[in-house]
Every structure is written in C-alpha cells, then in structure tokens.
Amino acid sequence: MALRGDWVYENNGGTCVAIAGSDYCVVAADTRLSVGYSIHTRDYSKICNLCDLLFPADKCVLASSGFQGDMKALQKNLAAKHLVSVHLLHIYQHQHNKQMSCPAMARLLSNTLYYKRFFPYYTFNILGGLDNEGKGCVYTYDAVGSYERVGYSCQGTGGALIMPVLDNQLKSPSPLLLPARDAVTPLSESEAVDLVKDVFASATERDIYTVRFPIFFFFQFLAFCESDIFPTQQHAYSSRVLNDPNEYDPLIGFRLSYRIMHK
Amino acid sequence: MAGSYGSTLRYKNVERIKSIGKHTLLGASGEVSDFQEILRYLDELIIYDNMWDDGNSLGPKEVHNYLTRVMYNRRNKFDPLFNSLVVGGVKNGQKYLGMVGMIGTHYEDNHVATGFGNHLARPLMRAEWHEDMSFEEAVKLLEKCLLVLLYRDRSAINKFQIAKITEEGVTISEPYALKTFWGFLAFQNPTKGAEGSW
Numbered sequence: 001m002a003l004r005g006d007w008v009y010e011n012n013g014g015t016c017v018a019i020a021g022s023d024y025c026v027v028a029a030d031t032r033l034s035v036g037y038s039i040h041t042r043d044y045s046k047i048c049n050l051c052d053l054l055f056p057a058d059k060c061v062l063a064s065s066g067f068q069g070d071m072k073a074l075q076k077n078l079a080a081k082h083l084v085s086v087h088l089l090h091i092y093q094h095q096h097n098k099q100m101s102c103p104a105m106a107r108l109l110s111n112t113l114y115y116k117r118f119f120p121y122y123t124f125n126i127l128g129g130l131d132n133e134g135k136g137c138v139y140t141y142d143a144v145g146s147y148e149r150v151g152y153s154c155q156g157t158g159g160a161l162i163m164p165v166l167d168n169q170l171k172s173p174s175p176l177l178l179p180a181r182d183a184v185t186p187l188s189e190s191e192a193v194d195l196v197k198d199v200f201a202s203a204t205e206r207d208i209y210t211v212r213f214p215i216f217f218f219f220q221f222l223a224f225c226e227s228d229i230f231p232t233q234q235h236a237y238s239s240r241v242l243n244d245p246n247e248y249d250p251l252i253g254f255r256l257s258y259r260i261m262h263k
Numbered sequence: 264m265a266g267s268y269g270s271t272l273r274y275k276n277v278e279r280i281k282s283i284g285k286h287t288l289l290g291a292s293g294e295v296s297d298f299q300e301i302l303r304y305l306d307e308l309i310i311y312d313n314m315w316d317d318g319n320s321l322g323p324k325e326v327h328n329y330l331t332r333v334m335y336n337r338r339n340k341f342d343p344l345f346n347s348l349v350v351g352g353v354k355n356g357q358k359y360l361g362m363v364g365m366i367g368t369h370y371e372d373n374h375v376a377t378g379f380g381n382h383l384a385r386p387l388m389r390a391e392w393h394e395d396m397s398f399e400e401a402v403k404l405l406e407k408c409l410l411v412l413l414y415r416d417r418s419a420i421n422k423f424q425i426a427k428i429t430e431e432g433v434t435i436s437e438p439y440a441l442k443t444f445w446g447f448l449a450f451q452n453p454t455k456g457a458e459g460s461w
Binding site: 005007008035040041119 | 331335362367368370371381382385
C-alpha cells in the first residue's frame with residue numbers, strides 16, 4: 001500500500017571495491033543496474049568523478065551502490081559543493097584553483113550524508129584516492145555518513161561475499177595497535193588489480209546483482225614535483241580508467257584460489 | 264494506446280507518445296493525468312529555451328536529465344508522478360535513448376521498455392538488437408515485441424503507434440493494429456485434457 005512509504009526506495013544492486021596501496025589506489029565497481037529480478041541495463045557506471053565544469057576533483061572518486069536515484073543526486077550534490085568550495089568561497093584551506101584533498105572530500109561526503117539523516121540517501125559509498133602525502137586512501141561509509149579511513153573496503157550487495165576474501169588476502173594490521181600501523185597494502189598495483197578482478201569473479205558466482213566485469217579507476221602517485229600552474233600542488237598523480245570488459249583473462253579466479261591455498 | 268482504469272479498459276485512444284522540441288520523443292506509461300502534467304512542465308521548458316533565440320535547442324539528453332530531476336524531486340516530496348518515461352532522440356547526429364522511472368531511477372541504453380515490456384520485450388531486444396539496424400528491421404523487432412505483449416499483457420489492446428525521430432524530424436504514425444493468430448490447436452478445445460475445467 002502506498003501508505004507504507006517504502007516505495008520511495010529501491011535497491012538497484014551492484015558492488016564496489018577499493019584497495020589502497022603505498023602509492024596507488026584502485027577503485028572498482030560493477031556495471032549492472034537491476035530492479036527486483038530484472039536488469040535495467042548492463043552498462044551503468046557506479047563510479048563518479050565528482051567533477052564540475054572547470055576542475056574535476058581528480059584526487060578522488062566516489063563509488064556508490066544502492067538506490068540509483070539517490071546515487072545520482074548525491075554525486076551532483078557533492079560536485080556542486082566542490083565547485084562552491086573551490087571556486088566561490090575563500091575559506092582557509094580551499095584557495096582558488098586548488099582542488100579538495102581526499103580527506104577533505106571524505107568529511108564533506110560524511111556531512112552531506114548525515115544532513116539527510118531522517119530521509120537518507122540510500123547509497124553505500126566508498127571514496128578512493130590519494131591523500132596529501134601521495135599514499136593511497138580509502139574511506140568507507142554507511143548510508144547516513146559514518147565513515148572510516150581503511151586500507152581496503154567493499155560495499156554493496158556483494159560486499160559481504162567479498163569482504164572476508166579481502167580480509168584474508170590483505171591482512172590489515174589491527175587499528176587498535178599502538179603505535180598506529182599503516183593500513184595500506186604492500187601489494188604492487190598489478191597484484192591489487194588482479195585481486196580485485198578475482199574478487200568480482202567470486203562475488204558474481206553467488207550474488208545475482210553483481211556482474212563479473214567491473215570498471216576500474218586507478219590512481220597512481222607519480223612524484224613530488226613543483227608545478228608552475230598550481231604552485232601549491234606538491235605532487236603529481238595520474239588517474240586513469242582501466243577496463244576492457246571483453247578482455248578474457250584466463251587466470252581469473254584461479255589466481256585467487258591459488259593464493260588462498262598457498263598462504 | 265490504451266488507458267486503463269483499474270482492471271477496466273476506460274480509454275482506447277490515448278496518445279502516449281509526444282514530441283518535445285525539435286530533437287526529442289517522449290513516451291509514457293502509467294498515470295495519464297501525470298503524463299499530461301509532465302507535458303506541461305516540458306512545454307514551459309521548451310518555451311523558455313526558444314525564447315533565448317540563440318540557435319541552441321534542448322536535445323534528448325537534456326530533456327532526459329530534466330525529467331529525471333523532476334521525477335526525483337517529486338519523489339522527495341512524497342508526491343510522485345506515477346509514470347515510467349522513455350526519452351529518445353537525435354541531435355547533431357548523435358542518437359540517444361533513455362528511461363526514467365517514477366522515483367528517479369534512470370539509465371541510457373540501446374533499447375528500453377516500461378512495465379511488462381521489461382520482462383517480455385527486453386529479452387527479445389537483447390537477442391536481436393545490433394548496431395546499425397535499418398529502420399525496417401527496427402520496426403520489425405518492435406512489432407515482434409508488441410505482439411508478444413499483446414498476447415500476454417492483460418492491459419494491452421491491439422492499437423499501436425510507432426514514432427520515428429531522425430535528424431530531419433519527427434513522424435508519429437497513425438494508430439494501427441497488428442495481425443494476431445489465435446487458431447492454435449491447444450486453444451480449440453481448451454478443456455480437452457482436463458474435464459471440468461474452464
């Protein structure tokens with residue numbers, strides 16, 4: 001009955017994963033958009049660049065799963081806030097021509113989500129990118145904005161299937177240890193990308209809403225450098241989308257089972 | 264072309280495809296009165312766009328985005344427009360096809376459908392759509408889907424319109440009917456295998 005109010009939400013499914021390394025970050029999300037037991041489309045990207053007209057926020061990307069209407073509204077909301085904070089306001093930290101850092105965007109996202117605490121954005125988000133020192137950073141959220149910086153994370157319908165595998169493979173030190181240990185993984189970029197591919201393959205076996213070929217977004221810290229255009233920028237980074245959904249990877253799944261057995 | 268009223272077929276002449284501006288076609292299913300209100304919103308949008316008189320005009324992507332925002336914001340106010348919309352068009356040689364649902368879920372794809380079409384027509388379109396289909400092939404595929412829906416969707420009637428949009432312009436066909444076949448042997452004596460059933 002329309003009195004119940006649960007018609008305002010639907011779960012369009014999907015899974016997002018992010019892994020932080022010492023100088024890179026990998027963010028991946030699958031591309032299926034579902035409703036109920038049907039598929040809307042096989043080609044919908046859940047990763048958003050939070051870009052505005054002139055300056056894309058290319059230090060971090062947002063991967064979300066959940067209700068797609070809210071995902072899109074959230075992305076537009078953050079992009080508008082980024083635009084305002086970078087271009088229009090002169091608050092300490094956000095000078096003209098300097099984009100928001102990943103930790104700053106992380107707090108902004110948390111506040112944006114909590115703002116709608118009593119009519120939430122039904123989105124499960126991961127923010128991935130490089131922090132101010134060039135190390136990979138991954139922030140993981142719930143629907144109302146509680147967040148935490150972690151070394152790796154996964155959200156969405158396949159999250160519960162993937163998280164134990166990532167825990168097994170990436171063996172993050174406990175956040176309770178003192179002095180605080182680095183949560184980022186010592187794996188190389190290609191190993192991390194392979195792990196993500198394998199982990200999606202596993203989730204796809206049992207989760208009807210997840211599909212095997214994710215879109216990847218990859219941040220690589222390149223070097224500390226001086227820049228004429230952005231004098232306050234301390235390092236260069238490259239970000240690129242790497243995915244070829246039709247690429248056949250013969251080792252997919254096998255690598256993961258090998259690694260698990262031979263640990 | 265049907266407009267149901269609960270389980271009765273109240274209106275048999277509802278035009279559910281309209282052209283918007285020069286570049287877009289909009290098709291709707293669901294509440295007819297809400298569709299009419301959407302057309303009023305779009306009328307205003309197009310009029311304001313034309314008043315700029317700057318040679319630019321809103322294309323299908325823009326209309327799709329606008330409708331998504333309208334549907335989502337009405338859903339936020341708990342007062343939705345009860346429609347599923349299909350938005351398609353061509354602008355500057357680029358074709359576009361998208362769908363918007365009543366709570367703001369939206370996507371773009373090579374083939375879209377609303378309601379029962381998602382269950383019955385999309386699988387047919389997934390199997391038979393390919394890049395660079397000719398118009399005749401596309402109509403044939405669409406009519407195949409419409410026929411399946413006619414046979415199996417209780418709220419469908421045998422009266423359709425097909426609309427075409429190209430760079431040159433829009434044509435919405437006159438209503439027409441498809442040829443159906445009911446002479447299957449299994450239908451001739453339906454209770455043959457089970458006496459006493461109906």
